[in-house]
Amino acid sequence: MKNxxxxxxxxxxxxxxxxxKSPAADIxxxxxxxxxxxxxxxxxxTRxxxxxxxxxVDKLRERVDAMEAQIKEFENKA
Known part of the structure; x- marks a missing residue:
């Protein structure tokens, strides 16, 4: 007897x-x-x-924010 x-x-x-052997594999x-x-x-x-x-995009957003801050500084000095 088998265990x-x-x-x-x-x-x-x-x-x-x-x-x-069934069609399931083909399906x-x-x-x-x-x-x-x-x-x-x-x-x-891909992910x-x-x-x-x-x-x-995150790096670009940081650069844009920095440039906007610089522009505001220039505008305030002018």
């Missing part, structure tokens, strides 16, 4: 074989390909690219 661990491993193996592959194609049309950016742009 419960062996029975579970055998059951898991059988389920994996069934899934591999999953096709859905992933379809979604990837759809996303590529949306002109999306890394987005974070880089946010950092650049």
């Amino acid at each position: 419960s661990s062996q029975m579970f491993e055998e059951f898991q193996k059988n389920v994996q074989e069934l899934i591999a 999953e592959k096709n859905v992933k390909a379809f979604m990837a194609q759809g996303f590529s049309r949306l002109d999306l950016v 890394e690219e987005f974070d880089i742009q946010v950092a650049m």
Whole structure:
């Protein structure tokens, strides 16, 4: 008689074989390909690219604020 661990491993193996042989694996592959194609049309950016742009905008905002302060100083002196 098999112990419960062996029975579970055998059951898991059988389920994996069934899934591999079933159309579910093909459906999953096709859905992933379809979604990837759809996303590529949306002109999306990666999270890394987005974070880089946010950092650049933050730096630009700091520069604009500094320049505005300088302009106010010049206006006050004039």
